[in-house]
Amino acid sequence: MKFAVIQFPGSNCDFDLLWAIRDVMGAEAEFVWHDETSLSGFDGVLIPGGFSYGDYLRCGAIASFANIMPEIKRLAAEGKPVFGTCNGFQILVEAGLLPGVLIRNDSLKFVSKWQTLNVRNKQTKFTTEYAENEVINLPIAHGEGKYVADEATLAELKANNQIIFTYENGNPNGSVDNIAGIINKEGNVLGMMPHPERAMEDLLGGSDGAKLFASVLKNFVKVEEVNA
Numbered sequence: 001m002k003f004a005v006i007q008f009p010g011s012n013c014d015f016d017l018l019w020a021i022r023d024v025m026g027a028e029a030e031f032v033w034h035d036e037t038s039l040s041g042f043d044g045v046l047i048p049g050g051f052s053y054g055d056y057l058r059c060g061a062i063a064s065f066a067n068i069m070p071e072i073k074r075l076a077a078e079g080k081p082v083f084g085t086c087n088g089f090q091i092l093v094e095a096g097l098l099p100g101v102l103i104r105n106d107s108l109k110f111v112s113k114w115q116t117l118n119v120r121n122k123q124t125k126f127t128t129e130y131a132e133n134e135v136i137n138l139p140i141a142h143g144e145g146k147y148v149a150d151e152a153t154l155a156e157l158k159a160n161n162q163i164i165f166t167y168e169n170g171n172p173n174g175s176v177d178n179i180a181g182i183i184n185k186e187g188n189v190l191g192m193m194p195h196p197e198r199a200m201e202d203l204l205g206g207s208d209g210a211k212l213f214a215s216v217l218k219n220f221v222k223v224e225e226v227n228a
């Protein structure tokens, strides 16, 4: 599996994400600049956190029009894994690859801390290594992390078990139903506000993020491997 870690002007978790997937997990991965127009040869996409385009308009709004986006949408349509953390999640909703939207935290303040989460659905290719309803800790660091969606969208997310992570022991941003991360209906595009790539080893304060990348590597296989 070879992953593209997309870099936008203002990305700041790009090196962390590359380190997590390549150096810790041992997968093949490379940076791809937002202006590129091809992702041929890549088996998955990782979109990092940060402040793409200075967070102007709305976080992720300008990045969602980047030249690389049609290719990210192509890989998503082909069933390949597409993962976005924090600003990456914001970019995925702005691009329409995930439903709903992320708006300013209720506090109107940037919040940066370790946050307790609940793994609501372990039956996805991103979460099989967790236990059902496992309580985990990951860092959060965002100013626009309040997830909102209309009633019909929320009902659909619940009916299809698309709410993957929720905040436990307090809601840091006012997200509806404590939503911290969701997946698309097809199960190959996941976005979440917390940062698993910052929790890969105990030296960093925790390693609960590693199971997410381990799940991806276990459950998504190269197309060639399937056909072999």
Ligand SMILES: NC(=O)CC[C@H](N)C(=O)O
Pocket: 048, 049, 050, 051, 052, 055, 059, 085, 086, 087, 088, 110, 141, 142, 143, 144, 145
């Ligand atoms: N760490 C991040 O990716 C931050 C995302 C975005 N800039 C926000 O403040 O909400």
